[in-house]
Each structure stands twice: as C-alpha cells, then as structure tokens.
Amino acid sequence: MIKTLIIDDEPLAASLVEEYLSEFSQFQILEVCQDGFQGLKAIQQHQPDLIFLDVQMPKITGFEMLELLDEPPAVIFTTAFDEYAVKAFDSMAIDYLLKPFSTARFAQAIQKFLVHFQSSEASTNKEGINNLAEKSDxxxxxxxxxxxxxxxxxxxxxxxxxxxxxxxxxxxxxxxxxxxxxxxxxxxxxxxxxxxxxxxxxxxxxxxxxxxxxxxxxxxxxxxxxxxxxxxxxxxxxxxxxx
Structure with missing residues (x-):
C-alpha cells in the first residue's frame, strides 16, 4: 500500500481528496490533518510516501511546513491560489491541483505520482524547498x-x-x-x-x-x-x- 496523508484546513476540500482517492485501491489514507503542525507530526509518525498539501493554512503555510522536514515525502499541492504554482514546481512537487479540480485532473496527478514512485525517485529536492520562501518576512x-x-x-x-x-x-x-x-x-x-x-x-x-x-x-x-x-x-x- 502507498501510505498517504491529506493536509488541508478546509474539511470539504480534504473530503473531496478522500473521495477521489478511494477510486485508487493502492493508496491508504493514514490521517487527515487540518494545519501544518498536525501535518508535521503526522509525517514524522507515519513516514508517508505521498502527501496532498494545501498552501494557505493557519499557523504555518504548506511551504513552511516542508522546510522543517529533512526528507520531505512526495507532494501534490492542492490550493485555490494559482500564484503558488511556480513555487510548487520549483520544489519538485509531483503536481499542483488548483481547486476546484475534476476527477480527471486528479487522476492525472495520481498517474504522475505512480510513474515517479515506481521509478524509485520518490524524494523531494530539499534545496528546491528552501527556495520557496521568496522574499519572506x-x-x-x-x-x-x-x-x-x-x-x-x-x-x-x-x-x-x-x-x-x-x-x-x-x-x-x-x-x-x-x-x-x-x-x-x-x-x-x-x-x-x-x-x-x-x-x-x-x-x-x-x-x-x-x-x-x-x-x-x-x-x-x-x-x-x-x-x-x-x-x-x-x-x-x-x-x-x-x-
């Protein structure tokens, strides 16, 4: 099974990812987290293969959460803001889903991950993540x-x-x-x-x-x-x- 986490402060958005992912039997959702701190704790506990990550969340952003990880898992970003797309791909993210996304677009992201996962390259470039915090305050x-x-x-x-x-x-x-x-x-x-x-x-x-x-x-x-x-x-x- 492919260990998966959903990290999103919007319950409806998180439940939509759960619903879409239920169509892919090889994925196991270990936990749904509502902010970056919960996500960080869950990643350390479960060591997932893939996370679905929102960008704008309470306390710390998705990008800031990734900065705190020495070896981040593979990431598919899910967000309502398209201005983060360049930063997401700079981080070597698998894909970037702009809310609201369709089942077909979701399936496309899953296929990208499976290619990545099966090629034994399921690791995120740490230097890329560090570059995400452009002009941070x-x-x-x-x-x-x-x-x-x-x-x-x-x-x-x-x-x-x-x-x-x-x-x-x-x-x-x-x-x-x-x-x-x-x-x-x-x-x-x-x-x-x-x-x-x-x-x-x-x-x-x-x-x-x-x-x-x-x-x-x-x-x-x-x-x-x-x-x-x-x-x-x-x-x-x-x-x-x-x-």
Missing amino acids: RLVVRVKNEIKIIPTHQVLYFEAEDDYISIHTVTGKYLKKMTMKSLEEALDPLQFARVHRSFMLNLNEISKIEPYERDTYLVKLRSGAQVPVSKTGYSRLRQVLGL
Missing part, C-alpha cells in the same frame, strides 16, 4: 520539539555553519538547515545584504563600518556584534547603502 525553525517562527526584522545577522545557517537574533541563536544561497534568494535585498561568503546582515542593524585588514572591513551592529566584510561584500554594501 519570517523564518520557521525547529527548537528541540517545538516550532518557532522568527520575524526577519528580529534577525541581526546570519552565519553559515556547514549545512546549516546560524540565525542570530535579539532573543538568541537558532539553526536552520539551508544554504546561504537559498537564504539570500528568500530575503528582501533592501533589508539584508550578503557581506561575506559566510555572513549576511540586517542593514537596519548597522552602527558603524570600519577598515579591518587589507581590503576587508568590519561592521559593528547596534547590538555590539561584529560581522566581517569581504572586499566583494563591501562593494555590495556600498551599493545597497548608496555610499
């Missing part, structure tokens, strides 16, 4: 067994640490598994600038820029923290700040 991180949502205006700076990003905020330090490149693409370039291979800072936190060693600089933040700036990063910083 918040970040979602896991802290032990809890989920924390960090508004980006609370971030002082970011620091690359192997496969993780260290998020330095006014309330503490948090780790998130993603690349500096995907983070840079996700944040507002008018608020954040990458000033070094391993550092990106909040422009609103800059207190002073001082020469350091040859062709490098040091940014002092209002919090007292110091962030190194490379030669390339300094040129980018001057451009952004209009210096």
